[in-house]
Amino acid sequence: MATVGETLISLLEAHGVDVVFGIPGVHTVELYRGLARSRIRHVTPRHEQGAGFMADGYARASGKPGVAFVITGPGLTNAITAMAQARADSVPMLVISGVNALPTLGKGLGFLHELPDQRGMMEKVALFSHRMEDPAELPEVLHRAFTIFAAERPGPIHIEIPLDMMGRHCPPLAARPVEEMPPSPDEAQLSEIAARAGEASRPLILAGGGARRAGAQLLRVTEKLDAPVVTTANARGLLHDHPLGVHASPSLFAVRELMAGSDFVLAAGTEFGPTDYDMYANGGFVLPANLARIDIDQAQLDRRPAALSIRADCAAALDLLAEKLPASNHRDGAARAAAARAAAFAEIGEEMRGQLAAVEMIRDTLPGALIVGDSTQPIYAANLYYDHDRPGGWFNAATGFGALGFGPPAAIGAAIAEPEATVVCLSGDGGFQFTLTELGAALDAGARVIFVVWNNHGYREIETSMREAGVEPVGVSPAPPDFIGIAAAYRMPAERLTRIDGLPAALRHAHSTGRAALIEILVS
Template identity: 70%
Template sequence: MTLGEALITLLEAHGVDTVFGIPGVHTIELYRGLATSRIRHITPRHEQGAAFMADGYARVSGKPGVAFVITGPGLTNTITAMAQARADSVPVLVISGVNATTTLGKGLGFLHELPDQRGMLSTVALSSERVAEPGALAEALARAFTIFASGRPGPVHIEIPLDAMAKDAGMPTAVPVRAGPPKPDPKAIEEAARLAATASRPLILAGGGARRAEPALRDLAERLGAPVVLTANARGLLHGHPLGVPASPSLKPVRALIDAADLVIAAGTEFGPTDYDMYGDGGFTMPRSLVRIDIDQAQLERRPAALGILADCGEALLPLAAAVAPSGRNDGPARAAVAREAALAELTPDMRHQLRALEAIRDALPGAIIVGDSTQPVYAANLYYDHDRPGGWFNAATGYGALGYGPPAAIGAALAAPDTPVVCLTGDGGFQFTMPELGAALDAGAPVIFVIWNNRGYREIETSMRDAGIEPVGVSPAPPDFLRVAEAYGMKAERLSDLNGLPNALKKARHTGEACLIEIIVS
């Protein structure tokens, strides 16, 4: 068994069932064992798409997404996607080639040569490691999967030199993952419960780190009678619940709700400006009495709290809820309702119109996964939107903010949840970044419904320029005829002149069981 074959065997042992990648002469040895394995290979149209697909797959499946790319340009094409995964704490493993060991760092002009590939990746990835000998492979993979399982996840990179890929690896044995997420300190849980028992106006802030802990989060909120403010990556939790506030802390009424609390429990949120200060007005202030639950010690230290609990949110919220006696408070739903109504009223009429697109998708396809790109309805929904599925609403308009994320990430999501409707909501500008991935969706049999918000340009940027008194320049790239593009791929497509026909169009598209495209013309 070669090192390349051993790689496939070990990935299977770690539960990997799908990899995304584009083979090249620098990685063909990594593919030697793939055809006879249980792992499915998905071919995007660009390496950036491979890592975006791995990201979407990871967010929905809860398992690390894996991408195979060649050395040099293949790897540099993934850097944007890796940066997005790091910003949003998504476990993505990128395995690349690298030139022969004896040539590295010498500048001899080999194909795909970089001065220091690992050095470059180490600025983006949580870890970048070279496996130059077969005996080091099992340990390297164990370290990668340990990072994913034990702390704040993100992208990890492993490179394998060309001269190592075909070396004899024997019969490899997987090294087990050595650690799980940190367990909460029982004394910290007791102290948090004591603070909660004495609070008269408690509040919970839930971020993306809590998206898989809904039962415990709901139990704690109900025991405390505490409103729960949901950041963009936590939407879908507490859908329709009287204590839920699916609105951004960038909005004044939500900030007022937080400021009025005498205890704030923050679960899995980094207090990033894209959630808490989207407009950059500096109006958000850190809560005075704050309990933070976070899986990352460095994150706890960046924004200190009265009490920090180092733990996975699910591991901490469960015993905390059990330690809190029902408070008997009954003003929580009223406090939440006031914040919801005022937050919605703060949105502009245009934003409320854009929000209708999200609500139409949610109501036409209950339980759908909606993957957004950086486009006007997504920005509006990040400010205020109540999704009906935990973990079923995510996008690139927070954190790193990469355009073109939506289409490939939606393909990864659809492959992770093949029986669930998956909708990609993207603008005409952002869609053109990764439009060729329509072909990848068809190849993979991923029944994504691509909804294009076509306002003929980068309208959000144009609006920002006008608001700043700048004459808009460079914001009107002409879109193609998207229906003809879909036709060229053999994909069903429909054009709408407004939102009224969107529910029926979505239902028809879902009924086909295939990838489809819906274009909405925005005046």
């Protein structure tokens, strides 16, 4: 008979898992017994937070759950930040950890990696946390996890396996196939939305991350309504270079004016989170009264009620809605969208337009690239105003939970998910130092990531905020290392730029190496 650890691996294979990110330890040895003989690839980060961020990037690029193995205690607590980011951005992530032997739990006996209540801690972050107390539970708990990933609003899920169970032999266990589908849209409600939208003279669509895999369906609805489409940061890449696209943040006054002037607003897959809709915390965002919402999560619909709300997968709902809408009556959608784009571009100001130009250089030099960002000034600028050229190809941690250090490991995960894609990580010198050692993981994994470091010698955005608040800046100037020297230590091609106009040539050269490379941009 196989052990519990070996059985877990075979069940993960049955659920389509092909990559696991993790750092083995004495509390997960028995999981690796099955892993070594499986078809699942193992990728070793340099820190468990990196394992979580890699799983996140893998999931966003592939659409499949990212899986991480971590040890009891510190391994799991190191991964919490990544799990919280995944929770904020609805990213499917499965974290499997050890836990100390069942008879010892909660007794404070001082065992290695002991926590007072590990599962209780994880229940505050994960969609659910399950402790294995009987091997027979494995098929059911994995079925529950993969059902959520397939049919509900996804996020991080935690399973812990006690040390005294991992190596125990168990009878053969078969995976329970996932047959559940996302909730089907209500036809009557869709007919009502179609009727209201058809009567509107100034319709508007708001598209969030929940719609990023519904590009074709969104396009049909958009063109039938002749409605401008505002995309949040996690929806960028939809309607690229389309005359109805407004790829600007709803936190901008220009976009808010567009919303206020619309007589019907359809929101698809957006939670109306403040980091998208009120990032300056000025209270200027008002939920439209003439609002219809489509979202897979009933809890999200309940938090911000609309005149009409439909719980459904965005792609399915938009597909049916397109069938119900009459042919376009040629409203002035393109003119409204153009005016909003022009006003938003002017509003972000000269400095941010300069930072945006760097992001556009990356897009235009490497068409179709995945650009994975950290919290840094060019990412902030592009989240405010930027049109990416592929759906799902722009994501970062500067919205939602806002974790620094996300970019490098998430980019590695994305490169492993799409090995033929061009992947660029755009990070600041401060955030890059959070996960700098993952350069080694990129080399180990053969992940062809171009790491672009925006080096402005500290936390410039925070320094600016402190000055604007009348606070003398303190703690915002951590000394950056010699990034080129560090790349050399990892035997990685690297180049330092002092002028932004050298970026296209540097990107082309880095891409030509066919391996991980680093470009540092010194910002005065």
